[in-house]
Amino acid sequence: PEGETLLELDGVFKEYDAETAVEDVSLTVKQGELLTLLGPSGCGKTTTLRLIAGLERPTRGTVTIGAETVAGGSAFVTPEARDVGIVFQDFALFPHLTVKENVAFGLTDADEEERGARVEELLDLVNLPEHGEKTPDQLSGGQKQRVALARSLAPEPEVLLLDEPFSNLDVRLRVEMREEVRRILKEAGVTAVSVTHDQEEALSISDRVAVMNEGRVEQIGDPAAVFEQPESKFVASFLGRASFLEGRLSEGKVETGIGRFDAATLEGYDTTYDNAPVDVLVRPDDVRATPATGEEADGYVLRRQYVGPSFIYRVELDSGETVHCLHNHVENFETDQRVAVDLVADHPLAWY
Ligand code: ADP
Numbered sequence: 219p220e221g222e223t224l225l226e227l228d229g230v231f232k233e234y235d236a237e238t239a240v241e242d243v244s245l246t247v248k249q250g251e252l253l254t255l256l257g258p259s260g261c262g263k264t265t266t267l268r269l270i271a272g273l274e275r276p277t278r279g280t281v282t283i284g285a286e287t288v289a290g291g292s293a294f295v296t297p298e299a300r301d302v303g304i305v306f307q308d309f310a311l312f313p314h315l316t317v318k319e320n321v322a323f324g325l326t327d328a329d330e331e332e333r334g335a336r337v338e339e340l341l342d343l344v345n346l347p348e349h350g351e352k353t354p355d356q357l358s359g360g361q362k363q364r365v366a367l368a369r370s371l372a373p374e375p376e377v378l379l380l381d382e383p384f385s386n387l388d389v390r391l392r393v394e395m396r397e398e399v400r401r402i403l404k405e406a407g408v409t410a411v412s413v414t415h416d417q418e419e420a421l422s423i424s425d426r427v428a429v430m431n432e433g434r435v436e437q438i439g440d441p442a443a444v445f446e447q448p449e450s451k452f453v454a455s456f457l458g459r460a461s462f463l464e465g466r467l468s469e470g471k472v473e474t475g476i477g478r479f480d481a482a483t484l485e486g487y488d489t490t491y492d493n494a495p496v497d498v499l500v501r502p503d504d505v506r507a508t509p510a511t512g513e514e515a516d517g518y519v520l521r522r523q524y525v526g527p528s529f530i531y532r533v534e535l536d537s538g539e540t541v542h543c544l545h546n547h548v549e550n551f552e553t554d555q556r557v558a559v560d561l562v563a564d565h566p567l568a569w570y
């Protein structure tokens with residue numbers, strides 16, 4: 219039932235001769251939930267999916283699906299015997315089979331009538347009721363992805379795994395299909411684990427996000443929590459544009475070169491930290507630049523980047539530190555222009 223843990227990894231390691239691909243990963247996924255593993259290339263995302271699917275055996279730790287330990291100790295359930303579906307990056311449709319035949323492929327148990335009914339149901343779910351007789355080469359990228367999803371969902375797997383599901387789509391379609399894939403998974407009610415290196419994608423489609431770095435899960439939580447309350451500098455810089463300023467704690471304040479804020483907002487702060495150096499996270503909308511007037515200057519514009527509705531200025535401060543400032547078109551600065559920079563956020567994050 220909804221809300222109960224369906225999938226659990228407990229202290230899972232995967233070691234190869236020379237390196238550890240997955241290191242002490244523990245996580246749970248609830249029935250009907252969509253969890254995304256987010257992290258840079260090589261951080262162990264695909265290996266984690268393969269461990270869930272049974273395509274790899276953990277070096278240590280256990281994997282549990284439902285009530286069954288599928289890997290751990292002497293237990294090992296083969297991929298075929300696990301109730302797990304996979305959507306491949308390249309969709310892996312059978313080119314010589316029609317859409318209907320592709321979707322029906324995994325439905326070996328049911329009789330023909332049941333199979334036909336199930337295929338119709340799935341084509342409705344993925345919004346392709348008119349395309350059943352086509353072959354994959356007659357479909358657009360988005361339609362192929364819909365067929366791949368329908369085929370993986372047809373046997374009603376307990377867990378659906380999606381490895382970089384949008385990487386074969388162009389940028390515009392990618393954004394459109396994010397919403398569609400989430401809708402389809404939610405309507406199907408399947409428990410899903412997806413993988414991406416794209417933070418915007420992870421934040422927009424997931425119920426929860428697990429941020430991975432060098433084989434480990436650094437933080438797991440709902441999208442807003444991992445973005446707004448990153449627990450490490452890695453998570454902060456992976457989930458958005460981030461600069462770090464050197465700060466110093468003093469009398470309940472954190473002082474930086476461009477402003478100060480209340481230290482009480484820092485987690486775990488107490489006065490014993492006074493005079494300690496801290497790294498202060500500064501996001502582009504945490505700072506404002508203004509044209510320098512006389513002595514009021516903190517640095518100069520190194521680079522400006524046009525990002526559609528706004529500009530992002532990279533400012534080198536006279537301290538040698540750099541920050542990114544987000545500005546609309548009204549305030550326009552030139553490269554090399556001297557500017558004053560102020561910290562406008564009142565609750566920045568910092569690490570001791
Ligand atoms: P990601 O999907 O996050 O890009 P992977 O899980 O594919 O990362 O890989 C994690 C690390 O494990 C990488 O450094 C990769 O080189 C290594 N790795 C993955 N599979 C193998 C393998 N079969 N043999 C040796 N090393 C591997």
Ligand code: MG
Pocket residue numbers: 263264265
């Ligand atoms: Mg991968």
